[in-house]
Amino acid sequence: AQTVTQSQPEMSVQEAETVTLSCTYDTSESDYYLFWYKQPPSRQMILVIRQEAYKQQNATENRFSVNFQKAAKSFSLKISDSQLGDAAMYFCAYMGETSGSRLTFGEGTQLTVNP
């Protein structure tokens, strides 16, 4: 079974600074996708960024980028120039080749952005 682990229950960052959220996963599949989702207090789950396992290049979406280390099964999220609106719970998630549309989520990291 696939597992996703986020070892940082809480993180904080100063506005305009950079923060990195960690995620590790375990799988025996060769084809899979990894995601970071943001869940603000409204509870609406929003996709931040995704990474295809077969792509070596790290995904980037504006201020959000990932460091994907396939051999180490590590998938961290870097948020640059942090904004107050980035404050939320962040979930790392996995979708494998045999799991259809099923997402396996990590425990989540609560990010606080200090003004």
Place this chain on the structure above:
Amino acid sequence: KAGVTQTPRYLIKTRGQQVTLSCSPISGHRSVSWYQQTPGQGLQFLFEYFSETQRNKGNFPGRFSGRQFSNSRSEMNVSTLELGDSALYLCASSLETRHSTGYNEQFFGPGTRLTVL
């Protein structure tokens, strides 16, 4: 285009009762998945429906069931409610079940907050 809608948004039930939650996917989306979110267990997959058929199922007891209609709207039912069923229930829709050659982004609804007293 309207997003995923879930009704009701909030629900209070007592132990032993049953409850039905509804999810309307984005127009054109054929796959609907359900997740349970609790502080203790986090986000857990319940089941996925595609073209009125259950395609995937998580590790939940038989009290949890679902179905999908021909218009892709989905309902989930929980019978004989327990205190531990108190949770945020999220549904997500995508164009179609992911095949080996592709990925279909999942769009989440705002959730239904169920409280069991």
